[in-house]
Amino acid sequence: MKKIIDAVETIVDQALDGMVVAYPEYLQRVEGTLVLARSKPKETGKVGLVSGGGSGHEPAHGGYVGYGMLDAAVAGEVFTSPTPDQVYAGIKAADRGAGVLLVVKNYTGDVMNFDIARELADADGIATEVVLVNDDVAVQDSLYTTGRRGIAGTVFVHKIAGAAAEEGADLSSVKVIADTVVANLASMGCALTSCTVPANGKPTFELGANEMEMGIGIHGEPGIERVPMMSASELTASLYHRLVAELSLGDGERIAAMVNSMGATPAIELAIMSGHLANLTKSSKLSLEKVLMGEFMTSLEMAGASLTLLRLDQQRSTLLNAACDTPALKVVKH
Template identity: 55%
Template sequence: MKKLINAVDQVENQMISGMVKAYPHYLTKLNCGNVVVRTEKKSGKVALISGGGSGHEPAHGGYVGTGMLDAAVAGAVFTSPTPDQIYEGIKEIATDKGVLMVIKNYTGDVMNFEMAREMAEMEGIKVEQVIVNDDVAVDNSLYTVGRRGVAGTVFVHKIAGALAETGADLEEVKEVAEDVIANVRSMGMAIRPCTVPAAGVPGFELKDDEMEVGIGIHGEPGTHRETLKTADEITDMLLDKILADLDYSGAETAVMINGAGATPLMELFIINNRVADVLAEKGIKVYKTFVGEYMTSLEMEGFSISILRLNDRLKELLDAPADTPAFKA
C-alpha cells in the first residue's frame, strides 16, 4: 500500500485538522471527534447537518458554509460516525428554528443519526431528517436496505441549505429536500478500486480489461462486471438506467459528472460530452452542469452521473448564493 499518510490511526484526525487549518474562516472543529461546524454560527434559521464515513472528500466537511451545511460529522474511512459525535454537532448548530439531518441511505448512518436525533430531542431541540437514496444501480446492497445515497446528496445540501438561508421553517426546508430526493437519480462505475488505509489492500480486484458497473461509493459491488468499453458506451449504459427510472421528458435538469477520486478531468469532460449529446437528442434540457470531484471514494478510478429534474423553485435555489470550501455559487 502506498499512501501519503503518517499513521493509519491518525488519518481522519489529521485530515480534518488540515482542512480546518486551510479554511479557518469557514470551519471550526469541535473537541468531540471529527465534527466541523460553521465558524460563523447561524441564528434564527434552520441549521443543516450531514456526514458519514471519511474517504468521500470534499464530502462532507467541504460543504459546510453559507448556503449549505452548518455541520459535518466524519467517521472513520467508510464507517459511520457515532451517535455521540452527531449529537454534539446538532447541539452546537441548533437554533430556535430547528435542525435538518441529511442522511445517505446506509444502515449505519441511518441508525446512528436517528439515535443522535433522539438524544437531541430529549434536550428540547427540534430535529427533522431526510434520507437520500438516489442510486438506481441496486435496490439493496451490503450496506443498505433500499437504494444507496450517493453524489445526488450534494444537490440536497445545496438546495435545502439555500432555502434555510431565507429563514424558512423546518418543515419547508425538509419538504424541499424531499423534493430534490424525489427528482434526482444517480449511477456510477469503476475501472480501478481504492484501498482503505486500515485494510492496506484494495477492496476488490479488477483485471486490466474489466470494469464494475453500478458500484457504490464504498466499493460495494454493482450490477455486474464486464469487459471495459468506450467512454460513450459506458455513459449510455448508465444513462439508460437513470432515464428509465424517472421521466425527464421535456424537463430542465441539473447534471453532475462526479469523479470517484482518481479520474482525470479530461475523462470526466469526455463523459459529459456524451451526456449532453444524449440528453439533447432526447429533448431534455440541461440548465446547469457540474463536472469534478464532489463525492469521492478515496483513490477509486471511475465516475458517476447524477441528473436532477428541476422546477422553477429548485432552479432558483440551485442558483442561490453558496460559499463553502468545495462549492461556491
C-alpha cells in the same frame, strides 16, 4: 499499500485539523469531536443543516460546510458511520433555535446512529427532521443498506435544502424541499479500479486490465455487472439512459446533472463525459440547465465516475442557482 499517511489510527483526526488549516474562513473544529462547523455561523433563527458519514468521500462532507449549504458535518472513521454522540455534537453546533435538518445517506449504520442522535436532541429540546437520500439506482439492497444507497446526489440535497434554509424557510418547509429533491434524483456509478481502505491494506476487489464494474457503491462495494471497458460515449450513454428511465423523464423536462469523479479519474475524462451528456440530452429533448463536474463524493483513490440527474422545477432551479460559499462548491450571483 502506498498512502501519504502517518498511521491508520490518526487519519481522520489529522485530516479534520488539516481542513481547518486550509479553510479557516469557512471551518472550525468542534473541540473534542470529529465535527466541522461553520466558522461564522448566523446568530439566531436559521434552520441548521447537518450531514456526515464515514470519511474517505472527500470533499464530502466537510467541504460543503459554509454559507448556503451545511452548518456542520460529522465524520466517522474511513467508510464507517459516525457514532451517535458525534452526530449529536454536530446537531448542537448547527442549532440556532429554528431546528436542525439531518441529511442522511441510506446506509444502515448512518440511519441508526443519526436516529439515536435525534433522540438525544429531542431530550434537550432541539427540534430535528431527517431526509433520507437513496439516489443510487444500481441496487435495491446491499451489504450496507436496506433499499437504495445514498451516493453523490446527496450534494444536490445539501445545496438546495441549504439555500432554502439560508433564505429563512422554516424546518418543515426545508424538509419538504429536501424530500422533493430526493424524489426527483437518480445516480449510478462505475469503477475502473478498486480503492484500498487503509485499515485493510489491500484493494477491496480486483478488476482485469480490460474490465470495469458498473453500479459500484461509494465504500468500494462491487457493482451489479462486470463488463469490458467502454468508450466514454458508450459509458455516458449507458449511465444516462438508465437514469432517464428511472426518473421517467420526458420531452422538454428540465434537468441538472453531476459528473463526479470517484477519486482518481481526472477532470479531462469528466469533461469528455460532460460533452457526451450534453449531446444525449439534446437527442432526447431534455433541457440540461446545469452541470456540476468534478470531485463531489469520492471513494478514496478509486478510478471511475458517477452520473447524477435531477429533475428541476422552478423552485429547485432557483435554489440550486442561489449563492453559496463553501470550500468545495461556490455559486456566485452576478
